Amino acid sequence: MLEPVKDTTGAPFWEYAARGELRVQACADCGELRFPPRPCCPHCQSFAEEWRPVSGRGRVWSYVVPHPPLLPDYAAQAPYNVVVVELEEAPRIRLVGNLVTVAGAPLNSLDPGRIRIGARVHVVFADGLPQWVLS
Amino acid sequence: MTLKDATAIVGIGRTPFARHLAEDERTLACRAVLAALDDAGIAPGEVDALASYTMEETDEVELAKAVGLGDLTFFSKAGYGGGGSCATVAHLAAAIASGQASVGVAWRSRKRGSGPRPWTNTTVQLPTPAQWTRPFGLLRPADEIAMLTRRYLHEYGATRDHLFNVALACRNRANQNPAAIMYDRPLTREMYMSSRWISEPLCLFDNCLETDGALACVLVSRERARDCPNTPVYVHSAAQGLPAQHHGMVNYWNDDPLTGPAWTAARHLWKHADFTPQDVDVAQIYDAFTSLVPLSLEGYGFCGRGEGGSFTEGGALEIGGRLPINTSGGGLSEAYVHGFNLIDEGVRQLRGTSTAQVPDATTCLVTAGEGVPTSALLLTNRS
Numbered sequence: 001m002l003e004p005v006k007d008t009t010g011a012p013f014w015e016y017a018a019r020g021e022l023r024v025q026a027c028a029d030c031g032e033l034r035f036p037p038r039p040c041c042p043h044c045q046s047f048a049e050e051w052r053p054v055s056g057r058g059r060v061w062s063y064v065v066p067h068p069p070l071l072p073d074y075a076a077q078a079p080y081n082v083v084v085v086e087l088e089e090a091p092r093i094r095l096v097g098n099l100v101t102v103a104g105a106p107l108n109s110l111d112p113g114r115i116r117i118g119a120r121v122h123v124v125f126a127d128g129l130p131q132w133v134l135s
Numbered sequence: 136m137t138l139k140d141a142t143a144i145v146g147i148g149r150t151p152f153a154r155h156l157a158e159d160e161r162t163l164a165c166r167a168v169l170a171a172l173d174d175a176g177i178a179p180g181e182v183d184a185l186a187s188y189t190m191e192e193t194d195e196v197e198l199a200k201a202v203g204l205g206d207l208t209f210f211s212k213a214g215y216g217g218g219g220s221c222a223t224v225a226h227l228a229a230a231i232a233s234g235q236a237s238v239g240v241a242w243r244s245r246k247r248g249s250g251p252r253p254w255t256n257t258t259v260q261l262p263t264p265a266q267w268t269r270p271f272g273l274l275r276p277a278d279e280i281a282m283l284t285r286r287y288l289h290e291y292g293a294t295r296d297h298l299f300n301v302a303l304a305c306r307n308r309a310n311q312n313p314a315a316i317m318y319d320r321p322l323t324r325e326m327y328m329s330s331r332w333i334s335e336p337l338c339l340f341d342n343c344l345e346t347d348g349a350l351a352c353v354l355v356s357r358e359r360a361r362d363c364p365n366t367p368v369y370v371h372s373a374a375q376g377l378p379a380q381h382h383g384m385v386n387y388w389n390d391d392p393l394t395g396p397a398w399t400a401a402r403h404l405w406k407h408a409d410f411t412p413q414d415v416d417v418a419q420i421y422d423a424f425t426s427l428v429p430l431s432l433e434g435y436g437f438c439g440r441g442e443g444g445s446f447t448e449g450g451a452l453e454i455g456g457r458l459p460i461n462t463s464g465g466g467l468s469e470a471y472v473h474g475f476n477l478i479d480e481g482v483r484q485l486r487g488t489s490t491a492q493v494p495d496a497t498t499c500l501v502t503a504g505e506g507v508p509t510s511a512l513l514l515t516n517r518s
C-alpha cells in the first residue's frame with residue numbers, strides 16, 4: 001500500500017492520526033479551518049496555525065469504486081470503495097478515505113451497495129490512517 | 136493592444152494515430168511540426184516562437200535543432216498537462232500580437248498508448264496533494280474524476296444516459312473520420328451500459344483512448360496570414376482559468392467543487408469576444424472523461440448550472456444538433472493527444488475541411504482539460 005509521504009505542512013495531521021486523533025489545521029488568528037494544510041491562511045494571510053480537534057463525525061459527499069488496472073496492492077482488494085467525507089461541524093472540510101466495516105478491515109470489507117451519498121459516518125484509525133465506518 | 140483577431144492559425148499537421156507507433160516522441164514531434172509548417176507554406180527557418188505544455192517530453196532545444204528552426208525569441212510551456220493545450224496557442228498569439236515574435240509553432244507529442252502511465256509513478260507525486268488521496272486508493276485520473284462525477288449525477292439528477300450521449304456523439308464523428316482510431320467501430324447503448332467499470336460510476340466508454348501520436352499548429356499575425364495558402368483561422372479570444380481555492384483534479388476541497396476552471400476561463404473568454412455562446416457553431420470540448428463535457432457546457436455558458444446533462448438530450452451534440460461537439464471524434468474516439476487534436480479539428484471546421492463538417496461554420500470554441508487549471512480559445516474565420 002502507498003504510505004502517505006508527509007510534507008512539512010501536512011506532517012502534524014499524520015502525527016495526530018498516529019495517536020488516533022483527527023485534527024484539522026486552523027488559523028490561530030481568525031480561526032478559519034483549512035484543508036489541505038498550507039503555510040498561510042487564505043482568509044486573513046496569517047502564518048499562525050493551530051491544529052484543532054474535530055468530532056470525527058461526517059457525511060458521505062461522494063464515493064467511487066475503482067476496478068483494475070491498479071497498483072498491485074490495491075488491485076488485490078479491488079473493487080473497493082473510496083469516499084469523500086464532509087465533516088459535520090465544517091462541511092467544507094472534505095477528507096478522502098475508505099468506508100470499512102471495522103477499524104483495520106480491508107478496503108473492500110463493506111459492500112459498495114450499502115454506501116449512499118449523505119450517509120452518516122464516523123472516523124476510526126488503523127495503522128496511523130483514518131478510516132470511516134457507518135454510524 | 137488587443138488579442139482579438141490579431142493572429143491566425145495558418146497551418147496544422149499531425150502524424151497517424153495508433154495504440155502503438157514505432158517512432159519515438161521526439162521524431163513524432165518533428166514530423167507533426169514539419170507537416171504544419173508545410174501546410175502553412177512557411178519555412179522552418181522563419182519560426183521564432185515555440186509553445187508547448189507540461190508532460191511534453193520533447194523540449195524546445197531538441198525540436199528546434201532537429202527541424203532547423205531559426206533564432207527563437209519566445210518559448211513557453213503552459214502548466215497542468217491537458218489543461219494547457221489551448222494556452223499554447225494563447226501564449227503564441229500574445230507573443231506575436233505584442234511583437235515578441237512573428238511565426239509561432241505549438242505542438243504536442245505523446246506515446247500514451249505504448250508508454251508508461253503517469254499515475255504508476257507514485258512517489259514523485261505523493262507529497263502535495265497526493266498524501267491526502269493516494270494512500271486511500273484514489274490513484275488514477277479516472278478515480279479522481281469519477282468522484283466528481285458521482286456527486287454531479289447525485290446533485291443534478293443527471294444520468295449515465297447523459298454520459299452515453301457524450302460518448303456516442305464523439306464515436307459517431309469518429310466513424311466519419313478515417314484518421315480516428317475508432318473510425319470503423321460503431322458504439323451502441325447496449326455496449327456502453329454493459330461495458331466493464333473503470334471506476335464506478337465511470338465505465339470503459341467514459342474514458343478517453345490511450346494513443347501514440349503528435350500534432351502541431353502554426354500561428355502568424357493577421358497581416359501575414361493573408362499570404363498563406365489556407366483560410367486564416369483567427370484567434371478571437373483566449374483565456375486560462377485557475378479559480379480561487381482550486382485543487383487540481385481533486386477539487387473536493389473547493390467551497391463549490393462543481394464549478395471548476397471552465398467557469399473562470401469562460402468569464403474572461405466571453406468578456407473579450409464579439410459573440411456569445413448562442414453564436415457558437417461548433418465546439419471541441421476536452422473529453423478525457425465524458426462527464427467533463429456537461430461540466431464544460433455549464434462552465435462555458437451553453438446552459439445553466441446543473442443543466443449540462445439534459446443539454447445532451449435529443450441529439451444536441453450531434454451534427455445538426457444545437458451544439459455539435461468533437462467533430463473529429465475527440466479524445467474519446469479519435470485520439471487522446473492531451474487535447475491538441477481538438478485545436479486542429481477546430482481549424483479544419485473553420486476551413487470547411489472537416490470529415491464531419493458543420494455547414495458554414497464560422498465560430499468554434501476549443502477547450503482544454505476541465506478539472507485542472509485550464510485554457511480555452513474562441514476561433515473564427517470571419518475577417
Ligand SMILES: [Zn+2]
Pocket residue numbers: 027028029030031032041042043044045046
Ligand atoms: Zn486567518
